Amino acid sequence: MFYFRNSSSCIRRGRAGFTLVELLAAVLILAMGIGLVAGIGANVLQDSRIDETRNIQAVVLTALATYYKTTGTWPAGSGEPDSGANLLTALRRAGPETKRALQRLPQCGRREDNTGMVHLLDGFGNRMLYFQTGGLVGKRPLLMSKGADQTDTTDDILGETEPEMTQQKN
Secondary structure (H helix, E strand, O other): OOOOOOHHHHOOOOOOOOOHHHHHHHHHHHHHHHHHHHHHHHHHHHHHHHHHHHHHHHHHHHHHHHHHHHHOOOOOOEOOOOHHHHHHHHHHHHOHHHHHHHOOOOHHHEEEOOOOOEEEEOOOOOEOEEEOOOOHHHOOOEEEEOOOOOOOHHHOEEEEOOHHHHOOOO
16 A cells, blocks of 8 residues: 655754754854854953053063162073073072062062073073173163064064163162
């Protein structure tokens, strides 16, 4: 025996569910939303690392100013790879005021290597460089972060001491 169905009985009416097109549209909308959030999140993360680098530089530059007021000179440094570590060592040895200024340096701003040397790091986890005479017209110290991409000079973050710090100690 053969039973013939009405062609309209093959269409589900009144049942809950989504068609394949509706599901694909929903997945596409979700993927676009996730892509937007990921892009915005990456920018926010980049901005927070730049802010963190500037905060670390501000702490170190404050300690540098204290060092200068105490000694009348700037610590030596010419931008070599260990110049940030050498700067931290010099600042720690300077005196109690300078050490007190360095206490505000966040833990993420320094890292000890396997030789015991403590390196000054930026918000990206890269070593910062210190130049004794690299600032304005070569008279002020300069603290430099290479930024996220260490080879691209357009994203370097520079921190200089304030102009009044360059005046001679009385």
